[in-house]
Each structure stands twice: as structure tokens, then as C-alpha cells.
Amino acid sequence: MTLLDELHAEHEVIEQVAGAFLTYAATPAAARSRDDGAAFLRFFTLYANHFHHAREEDTLFVALRDRAGLPADRGPIATMIADHERMAGLLAGLASCLERRADAEARFLESATAYVHALWHHIDAENSVLFPECEPRLRRNGVTELQSRPMTADERHALSEGQALVARYPPPANPDVMRGEGCIMCPAFGVTCRGLEHEWWNEWEWDEFDDRMSGA
Numbered sequence: 397m398t399l400l401d402e403l404h405a406e407h408e409v410i411e412q413v414a415g416a417f418l419t420y421a422a423t424p425a426a427a428r429s430r431d432d433g434a435a436f437l438r439f440f441t442l443y444a445n446h447f448h449h450a451r452e453e454d455t456l457f458v459a460l461r462d463r464a465g466l467p468a469d470r471g472p473i474a475t476m477i478a479d480h481e482r483m484a485g486l487l488a489g490l491a492s493c494l495e496r497r498a499d500a501e502a503r504f505l506e507s508a509t510a511y512v513h514a515l516w517h518h519i520d521a522e523n524s525v526l527f528p529e530c531e532p533r534l535r536r537n538g539v540t541e542l543q544s545r546p547m548t549a550d551e552r553h554a555l556s557e558g559q560a561l562v563a564r565y566p567p568p569a570n571p572d573v574m575r576g577e578g579c580i581m582c583p584a585f586g587v588t589c590r591g592l593e594h595e596w597w598n599e600w601e602w603d604e605f606d607d608r609m610s611g612a
């Protein structure tokens with residue numbers, strides 16, 4: 397499905413720019429360019445939030461709810477939407493740190509790290525759990541493609557600024573964070589989401605699973 401391929405490709409860019417942002421945040425304040433800080437914020441606001449997260453919510457998640465009959469008020473979709481909201485809040489905090497840079501130095505690196513790690517965990521959850529489940533579930537309901545919208549000029553500009561920032565601030569080779577695949581790596585697992593199987597599987601999927609486990 398074209399939309400899923402696009403969202404996957406967008407994750408790769410967002411992941412890279414997030415890594416570059418860690419490098420930027422670890423640069424001593426006196427050597428940090430304010431313009432670059434503003435360009436990072438534009439990338440995360442316009443490209444990650446307004447373009448990428450918005451298309452997930454208004455196109456993909458809506459189709460999963462309305463056409464594949466999956467719940468959006470709990471489980472993986474609700475978890476992903478809550479992540480988007482939480483990350484938007486973290487980003488707003490970062491914007492105010494950058495504005496008041498003198499008195500907010502210590503908090504900036506901490507807040508930037510929290511934001512980047514949240515973004516990476518979110519991307520891992522979508523890549524390894526949510527996205528692979530979308531296509532077969534939509535196809536079973538007769539949906540093979542989803543119409544999305546093209547990037548606006550501002551979003552495209554934010555993307556090219558983000559790509560330039562990756563070249564200027566190479567992401568750390570071994571970031572200090574545990575990453576991985578599957579529900580078990582998701583901070584929401586067992587808290588607000590019981591895991592994909594318990595949230596999304598229908599009766600016949602459980603029957604099939606039981607048959608496989610019993611060797612039938």
C-alpha cells in the first residue's frame with residue numbers, strides 16, 4: 397500500500413533528524429546556532445506532526461476504525477494517538493527552552509533526549525507492530541489503497557531543512573537507549589494497551605492460534 401510505504405520512508409527521515417537533534421542538543425549552548433534550533437523545531441512541527449502524524453491519524457487510523465472495524469478509543473490506535481499528543485507537548489516544552497535559552501540550558505538536553513527517545517519508541521512500535529497489521533486487515537475489508545494528500549510547500553521546505561541538519565549534526569552512532577521490536581518494548585504495554593493480540597484479534601484468529609499451538 398502506497399501510504400504505508402510512504403509512512404515507513406518518513407519514519408526513516410524522522411528517525412535521522414531526531415538523532416541529529418540529540419547531537420545538536422549536546423553541543424554547548426554558546427556554539428549552538430539558534431537558526432538551526434528553529435529549523436529543527438520547524439521539521440518536527442511541520443513534517444513530523446502536521447504531515448506525518450496527521451496523515452496517520454486522519455487517513456490510516458480512520459480507515460482502520462471505519463473500514464476494518466478496529467477500536468480507536470483503546471488499544472494500539474489510542475496508544476499511538478496519545479503518543480502523538482504527548483510528543484507534541486514535549487515539543488512545545490522544547491520550543492520554550494530554546495526561546496529562553498540562558499536559564500533553561502540544563503533542561504534543554506534533558507527535554508531533547510526525552511523527546512527523541514519518545515519519538516524512536518513510537519516509530520519502533522508503528523514499524524514492528526501496527527503497520528505490519530494494517531495491510532492484511534484493510535485488504536480483508538476490501539481496502540487496498542488509501543488516498544492521502546501531498547506535502548505542502550512549508551512541509552517540503554521543513555523536510556529539506558531536516559535533511560540538511562542531519563548532514564550538519566551527524567546522529568550518535570550508539571545512542572544510549574534501548575530499542576527493539578514488538579509490544580513488549582512499548583511503554584504502553586500492560587498500562588494502557590494489552591498488546592495487539594488482545595486488542596485486535598478476532599475469534600477466528602484466536603482459534604487459528606490455538607490450533608497451531610496444539611499442533612492441529
Ligand SMILES: [Fe+2]
Nearest residue numbers: 449452476522
Ligand atoms: Fe505515529
Ligand SMILES: [Fe+2]
Nearest residue numbers: 407452519522
Ligand atoms: Fe509514524
